Amino acid sequence: MRAKTDHEIRDPIHIFVHMNSDERRVLDSRPVQRLRHIHQLGMTNLIYPGATHSRFEHAIGTMEVASRIYDIVTDEKNRRSNFSISGTFDREYWKRVVRIAALLHDIGHPPFSHASEHLFKPEWDHERMTSEIIRSGCLDHLCKDLKVHVDDVALLAVGPGREKKGVVSNLKAILSEIVISDSFGADRIDYLLRDSYHSGVAYGRFDHYRLIETLRILPKEYEGSDEPALGVESGGLQSAEALLLARYFMFSQLYFHPIRRIYDIHLTDFLHAILPGGTFPTDIDEYICLTDNEIMTEMYRAYRDPEHPAHEHATRIMERKHFKMLYSRNPIDSAKAPEAGKAIFDAACDHFGKENVRYDIHVQKGSDVTFPVLEMDDRVLASRDISEVLGKLPVVKIETVYIEPGLEEDAKDWLHREQEGIIEAKVLRK
């Protein structure tokens, strides 16, 4: 019997994902297998118990979605814009690159994904780590077997913004959009659907079948430019709106959930206490040995041992004694003083002691809602100009001050008395 060359994987979102034997060798490599042990949503399962899924299944799902998008937008009958810089476009080569880049796009994530991102050394982040691992001995020979250039894979996996390479051709810009773009990247499509499915938060759903079928590479004629970008046929505009709304709701309801965020902070405190120098290693062999499992083992040890330097942080997580929310950003205070939250944090630290207060600030990045839309009469218009929805989508920003649970009542009384004065001192006046 001949060895099987086409492999299929069952997936709760995309049902079946297919890959060939060369791709499967990449899937079986250490850096990709490691993702089985990295929770996609960090410690979110402490609030949404179903959210125990891993980066591994997201990586496979992203590869599948990227592949579907690629097939649609590079199909000759769907191509309206010549997006190749050199005139020749090797469709089979770039398909291999897109699929592998999508599979590898998250391999640099630290334990518990984004939750511990702050613990990289200066100049490092998970995207740089992804790029370094792709170029390392763990994967570069597998890329050679696949006949793909490792620099092409790295560029598409982390995007031109992270690679900081001087010149990005139109072709590579479009292909990186397919994997990780702000609007319709395969990464975004998969994580919204998958996180929604596992967490039980329905907001993340949208008609991705319709959206993918209608994606096109289009020139931005509405800007008087022929530069190509990833856009949609007019029939897909509502699906595109649904995706961007889904993202807005998922950020405001799930990813930025204040209790989820405080567990991230407690986890960061714990990791800071147990990692040598308080940061992740940058040696690749050392780094890929670190998964959620090693961290949880150490956390149990710290929890049981009152002498352990991270005992207090471990106990907060194990016994769910997280800090309580004292103040959260609101439009009224922010419209008076953008730094209101930071001012309250500083004042609370002065009053209650730094060790009893925590501060969290985060902005939803990549909120691009302008993309080309191909109208029935063959004009290309800007999504913002024809959608009643997109221009009104707010940017989600959170800013939260937390207090040690034993001080919660005192702190609330204190804030009630002092809040107005603290914010008034920071008001920007014309």
Added chain:
Amino acid sequence: MSIVSKEAIILKLVERLRHHGSWCGETHVQKGTYLLQEMMKVPIGFDFILYKHGPFSFDLKDELTEMRADFLLGWQERPDPYRDSLVVAPLGEGLLHMESSGVKRYEGQIEFIAEIINNKGIKDLEKIATAFYVRNTCGKISLDDQAKKLHEFKPHITEEEARQAVREIDGIVGTVSRMG
């Protein structure tokens, strides 16, 4: 440069672009900031690569998003056929006032760039910003070779359009060096 100082310079650029009647979309701010930083040597400290419509900074894009979240910048809807426009929000005016002495130092440079780009459409912005990128990064090569390089980087810009853009930038750079 502190984040607040950077934000004040961006706000001033938006204010001056609008004063000159510019549509003032995000591309105007991207290319204006690039020229301010690289041509006029205002030390704003963004990383630019050649990407969408020429030189593009992902950091600046994130900064503009954050400034909208902080109510420093806003979108102004405009009726057809005009496109939505970035405006300095009331809180942004407050920040500009607070940082007025720091911004004053760069007012001449900001005004110069606002005068050059305010009435340009996206394609023209892309052409001149990319032409300056080529001049700035490709070493000492002739104007003709600069045009060829521009066309190579951005094939949707014709060679003739590239030559015009390179000549325009050559004139602007000449003016800047005469200004000292």
